Amino acid sequence: MDDQNALARMGWHNDFLTQLDLEELETARPVRVADTDGRSVRILEAAGDERRLGLPPSTHPADRPLVGDWLLLDPDGGLRRRLERRTHLARRAAGTAERAQPMAANVDTLFVVMGLDGDFSPSRLERYLVMAREGEVDAVAVLTKPDLAKDPENARRSIEALPGHDGVVTLDPRHDDAAAALAPWLTSGATVAVMGSSGVGKSTLLNRLAGGEVEATGGVRKGDGKGHHTTTHRALYPLPSGAWLLDTPGMRELRLGEATEGLAEVFEDIERLARQCRFRDCAHEQEPGCAVRAAVEAGDLDPRRLRNWHKLLREQQRLAETEAEQRERHRDFHRYARKVMRTKRDQTGRS
């Protein structure tokens, strides 16, 4: 194995070691994926080298490495296998396939950026928290534009009170001290990602975190030894603090995929109440003995949170139905195809 300290600086965690067998512990080289185009990946090695590695053409899309993944190389430098992800961020795939599509691997902390101006929406934040929790990623709410808020302190407190986050920070990304406010999560080897609506200050914040050395667009300026600079594309790049910023085009928008675990965690208070309702299948509407409604009436549960929980649950049900329907359609098609083939065979047999 390579130098453990160098690996740790790249985001390696010792719990990955449990995935290696004895031979691999001796000879295999872990490398991290900094970018991918589906056919090849750009990898970072502990020795500091960076290069492209082709993927076998037969690689199934679901097995393709993602930005942030750890791969094991054989001693000769060939790809051996991908290590199981510690965490992931997934979103709903575009098009007809509604399933969750992972887009980033091994992210430690997701910064969910939300403006304290008109952008402020605890329900949208809860959606991001569900996504993070589903993939076991820590989530920190970053509240921007305090200068445009009527009562930023009150807004911060209301977010602080929500379950499912790992911290709330208010900052103005245009100010020099913005990076310092996030320092607890920007430690050496930590991998962070940033999501949030358009215009909330993500790019401004990324430029601030990068200290002006790296653009927020993923372009890394790299010396080529001849005194001038070339730009290589990368979705994972180092910040001056020693942390890694993972940022891919399109990743910043929110489309929640299958996330029942995440939902259960972010709304654990409501789910706990729901277990106390008189009826097992209580819809928490007009039923007698409903503990959820009782909590709302007693002022212990924000009706907004209840509405959002219902909404996200319904969405999850729709996703599940769509998947079942797709499988059904698939089966129908194959049944039909078999029938056509049989008819054809019969006809050929007869003629």
Ligand SMILES: Nc1nc2c(ncn2[C@@H]2O[C@H](COP(=O)(O)OP(=O)(O)OP(=O)(O)O)[C@@H](O)[C@H]2O)c(=O)[nH]1
């Ligand atoms: N008043 C105020 N303006 C801010 C603050 N943070 C960012 N801005 C401004 O808001 C505008 C949008 O900021 P961006 O960093 O481009 O936002 P973004 O989230 O990257 O937006 P997209 O690229 O569309 O996703 C810029 O003009 C920033 O200067 C803040 O805390 N207060």
Ligand SMILES: [Zn+2]
């Ligand atoms: Zn109920």
